[in-house]
Amino acid sequence: MHIQIFKFGGAAINSAAGIKNVAEILKKFTGGPVVVVISAMGKTTNALEDVLEKYIQKDPIAVIESFQKVRDYHFAILDVLFADKNHPVFGEIDSLFNQLRGYIRRGHLYCTNQPDRDFEYDQIVSFGELFSSAIVHHYLVLQGISSHLFDVRELIKTNTTYRDARVDWGLTQQLISKTITGYFQDFAEQRIIALTQGFIGSDPDGNTTTLGREGSDFSAAIFAFSLHAKEMTIWKDVPGVMNADPKLMTDAVCLETLSYREAIELAYYGASVIHPKTIKPLENASIVLHVKSFLNPDLSGTTVENIKEWKILTPIYILKQNQVLISISPRDFSFILEENLSEIFRILALCRVKVNVMQNSAISFSICVDNDPHKINSLISHLQHDYETRYNQGLDLFTIRHYTNDAVARIIEGRNVLMELRSRNTLQVVLGFNAGNALNALNANNADNAGNSDNAVI
Ligand code: ASP
Ligand code: MG
Numbered sequence: 001m002h003i004q005i006f007k008f009g010g011a012a013i014n015s016a017a018g019i020k021n022v023a024e025i026l027k028k029f030t031g032g033p034v035v036v037v038i039s040a041m042g043k044t045t046n047a048l049e050d051v052l053e054k055y056i057q058k059d060p061i062a063v064i065e066s067f068q069k070v071r072d073y074h075f076a077i078l079d080v081l082f083a084d085k086n087h088p089v090f091g092e093i094d095s096l097f098n099q100l101r102g103y104i105r106r107g108h109l110y111c112t113n114q115p116d117r118d119f120e121y122d123q124i125v126s127f128g129e130l131f132s133s134a135i136v137h138h139y140l141v142l143q144g145i146s147s148h149l150f151d152v153r154e155l156i157k158t159n160t161t162y163r164d165a166r167v168d169w170g171l172t173q174q175l176i177s178k179t180i181t182g183y184f185q186d187f188a189e190q191r192i193i194a195l196t197q198g199f200i201g202s203d204p205d206g207n208t209t210t211l212g213r214e215g216s217d218f219s220a221a222i223f224a225f226s227l228h229a230k231e232m233t234i235w236k237d238v239p240g241v242m243n244a245d246p247k248l249m250t251d252a253v254c255l256e257t258l259s260y261r262e263a264i265e266l267a268y269y270g271a272s273v274i275h276p277k278t279i280k281p282l283e284n285a286s287i288v289l290h291v292k293s294f295l296n297p298d299l300s301g302t303t304v305e306n307i308k309e310w311k312i313l314t315p316i317y318i319l320k321q322n323q324v325l326i327s328i329s330p331r332d333f334s335f336i337l338e339e340n341l342s343e344i345f346r347i348l349a350l351c352r353v354k355v356n357v358m359q360n361s362a363i364s365f366s367i368c369v370d371n372d373p374h375k376i377n378s379l380i381s382h383l384q385h386d387y388e389t390r391y392n393q394g395l396d397l398f399t400i401r402h403y404t405n406d407a408v409a410r411i412i413e414g415r416n417v418l419m420e421l422r423s424r425n426t427l428q429v430v431l432g433f434n435a436g437n438a439l440n441a442l443n444a445n446n447a448d449n450a451g452n453s454d455n456a457v458i
Helices: 016-027 044-056 060-081 088-110 115-127 127-142 168-187 218-226 260-269 280-282 338-350 374-384 407-414 436-443
Strands: 005-008 032-037 145-151 190-199 200-202 208-210 231-236 257-259 288-293 302-305 316-330 355-360 365-370 387-400 413-420 427-431
Touching: 005 016, 005 218, 016 060, 016 127, 016 231, 032 127, 032 168, 032 218, 044 060, 044 088, 044 115, 044 127, 060 088, 088 115, 088 127, 115 127, 115 208, 127 145, 127 168, 127 190, 145 168, 168 218, 168 407, 190 218, 218 231, 218 280, 257 260, 257 427, 260 280, 260 302, 260 316, 260 387, 280 288, 338 365, 338 374, 338 387, 355 413, 374 387, 387 407, 387 413, 407 413, 407 427
Parallel strands: 005 032, 005 231, 032 190, 145 190, 231 288, 257 302
Antiparallel strands: 200 208, 288 302, 316 365, 316 387, 355 365, 387 427, 413 427
16 A cells, blocks of 8 residues: 655644645645644644743733634634534534633642643643644545544654653554554545644653654654655645755755755754654655645655765755853863763753754863753753853854855854854854844844843853
């Protein structure tokens, strides 16, 4: 049986028109059985993160306001998609929202001690995919497409590392293969859809878990791997994998092919087009990945596959914004030795801070990380005892794969280079703003950081 795997992200289904377009793509580009993995609609995950924030702050009015916004957004789309106001989808979505509201209320009433933030995140934010999958499923059926909705929490089993759950591959593969193959068996020649949620799974006790932001690509890869698919398609709002963000560089071009190796490197350095964990299962099972545009589905997009001699035609630029550069020095002016490094890495792992770039000197160790204030505060308070910590924030980290002198000049021109790392294929620079660009620096900082000065010593 030749099973296809399609993944649609939030941007593909951010409106009624978007969902209609997805139905058209499914009609046109599928023959036999297809697993369709979908994310939350539009910016719903961010909106639910806001609900979580208010919930953690125990602000009962703000949490309901924030909840209501998410509810209104979904119901506005439902209204356009379903002319029959008695369609069962209205009741189903209403009951999902009631579940979420009930969860939030119970938390407020009964939770006296500080809740586990990551656990609560997964229980609340996962609703985005539950809403979207139910809506898309009912719309496909309305369009005469035979679709069955699967709750992915019964298929993807994980550990209890909430917000970044690890997949139990053995069990997951068994569940997916049995359930999905079984479902498709009788309809091998027809277009038949198994629709399910990206991003989420469940732990051994059945609590919902999430696989990390933008994790739906990874979910799709889990299905592709478990079902021995030959290919998988991620439908995006860009023509394919570009050599730069077209919003930043108007001359960005779409890369026709990529090797798995290059794709995994790009994802690792922060190319947002592919989730970092996605490539490994695809590579391991030689599954070809297509990245295509849902706006121009007839374009061929980018194909990622096993290419031994991948020809590099152009530098590839990856930007990570809102970075913090932290330099860590022993308080007693001693050298940074292996023991220090292993202690620092233990603390980094404990605080779940991911290092984007690092550099070492005699008495200081510098790391560039994403600016997640909760994690960074906890990191700094753990380090404080033995180390003096300095940090710079509001920085950009540029990675250039297959860099040339021109490419580097283009990126660093007029900027303050705070750190630079070069290898044969890759150059990474951490950039601040020069004094002349102070206004930009201010604009680039988010509100959280506005009161903090640069290079503060803690
Ligand atoms: N909805 C989740 C997010 O926005 C997962 C995904 O879109 O891949 O991060
Ligand atoms: Mg997304």
